[in-house]
Amino acid sequence: MPKILIVGGGYAGFYTAWKLEKWLRAGEAEVTIVDPLPYMTYQPFLPEVAAGSIEPRHSVVAQRRHLKKTNVVTAKVTRIDHAAKTATITPELGEPWQFDYDIVIVTGGAVSRTFPIPGIADNAIGLKSIEEAVAIRDRVLTNFDKASNLPPGPERERLLTFVVVGGGFAGIEVFAELRSFASSLLEYYPQLTFDETHFHLIEAMGRIMPEVSLETSHWVIKHLAQRGAEIHLDTQLTSAVDGVIELSTGESFETDLIVWTAGVMANPAIVRSSDLPVEERGRIKTRADLRVGDDDEFVADAWAAGDIAAVPDLTGGGVGGYCVPNAQHAVRQGKLLAKNVVAVLRGEEPKQYFHKNLGAVAGLGIGSGVFQSGKLAIKGLPAWFAHRGYHGLAMPSWERKFRVFWGWWNNFWLGRDIVSLSAVQQPRAQFELFAARPKPPAVEAPVPAAAPAAKAEKPAKQEAVAAK
Known part of the structure; x- marks a missing residue:
């Protein structure tokens, strides 16, 4: 049974796994998703969370609850060696291990892009x-x-x-x-x-x-x-x-x-630690059918989608000819990616991603x-x-x-x-302030030194004189 590794559990990764569970037949493939967080964040809700209009936990989706047929691994992928089809998985606790896969899907998302402005x-x-x-x-x-x-x-x-x-x-x-x-x-x-x-x-x-x-x-x-x-x-x-x-x-x-x-940029921790081709803006080169590669050739058994991928925008509305990094594209790419992976497993041709922005x-x-x-x-x-x-x-x-x-x-x-x-940023502060601590061990008083021998003989001489 082929092993499918999904690197990243954001929009594209979560939807890819979710739809693979729906479209894969029993025993057709084994799916593993790896992400440092055990949940997917619905980022369009973040402004409302910041303004107190949405309960924070309601804007995230627990992977283990909704990906019931997928192996969920809460850890980081610190190296992708596609030439050998292995990935290094590093958990927060414990030793890293090598994961052998047959198909890799890179959906590591993006991080904030900053400039060296003082402060x-x-x-x-x-x-x-x-x-x-x-x-x-x-x-x-x-x-x-x-x-x-x-x-x-x-x-x-x-x-x-x-x-x-x-x-x-x-x-x-x-x-x-x-x-x-x-x-x-x-x-x-x-x-x-x-x-x-x-x-x-x-x-x-x-x-x-x-x-x-x-x-x-x-x-x-x-x-x-x-x-x-x-x-x-x-x-x-x-x-x-x-x-x-x-x-x-x-x-x-x-x-x-x-x-x-x-602004945002493709997750450099994933892009820089793989042997997959990268374009000038630091994103993984991706074809319109979501396979890694370019128009001339593709990398077999490697796929990418979402903010980490440079996916051509066939509608002509993208920036620089590529899909802009937003949730609208990531969700739809994830769904199509799952269909294309299943199609290739069954010997069929994948479809190209085409989504015209409706507004x-x-x-x-x-x-x-x-x-x-x-x-x-x-x-x-x-x-x-x-x-x-x-x-x-x-x-x-x-x-x-x-x-x-x-x-x-x-x-x-x-x-x-x-x-x-x-106060949740320092949850133990109140406890530590009033927590009883063991008293330090008592320090024993030093033993007084013995009196000098000359002084000890003085009373004996006085008794002799008195006897005379």
Whole structure:
């Protein structure tokens, strides 16, 4: 029975395994998926998680619960030697081991792409994982708690100033969601005012959200400005040392939260540790049928999809001729990849990936959104319903869909949950503070030294004299 190894459990990897379970016959192949995390994160929900609109656990999908016929390995693939068809699997605990496979599917995803700007590596936080989204939410809530106890001044202003770098969909969505979140929090903090909260989005290009029309992007900027959020276009971040933001325009201000959403890159930990061909942008060369290789030839038994792969966009709408790294492509590529692998196993020809973008939808906070499909643009409340409807239904499995929609329904009546769990970052701090510890062993008192012999003889001489 051929062994199929899937490297990465994100969108493309999870959907590939999920659909292989559906389409493979019993005993036709053995599937193993390896990922450092035991769950897939539905990344379009991360802005809402950061704004307290979705319970964090509801935006992830447990691999072991939904991949019932797949061998799930929670570890890292630290080396792919396709020439020998072996992979090195390294767990968090224990020794690495060699895994022999017949077919490899690389779906390792992407990580945040940063630039060597002073202070970013030390002070910023990305938005690629559920842990980052939760940390952002907790930081906003904690800062409101701290600021409410301070008098008006520079420190209070720093705590209530929030910065997002990057004006793509992810950046605009988290920026708008956080603005909406902060506005709703003011109800619970009578010491603070709306004018004391400051939101800045920094974008190096001359526009935001390239997936929508220029007119729609202008509406988004105007809409956010009316809600008290400022967007800096044609502006570069030059420094963020100690939270002091310095812009190419000469502006400067302090902040306690910098969210970085200015681009992604293929996971270098996987790309650089394999012998598969890589193109100039660091992605695995992939054909339109999702086999690794180029138009001239392909690498037998090697497949790739998602953000880590340079998949040609046959619709002509991609950037540089390739599919853009987003969830829409990753999910569909994963489904097709599973079909193609099964087809090749059965001696059939694989199909080419072709998906024409039907539109783009973004949430801009409770009750506001934007939808663009061709020349059709929908804004405001209808677009917000379209955003929630689309992503709610796109969440894999009915179990996850139910949890998401149920959470939205509860929030409609009860409001967002505003509890900060920032202490979870150091869960043992409280326990350690009051934990009883064994007393140090008692130190024995030193034994006094014996008296000198000369002194000991003195009383005997005195007794002799007395006898005389």
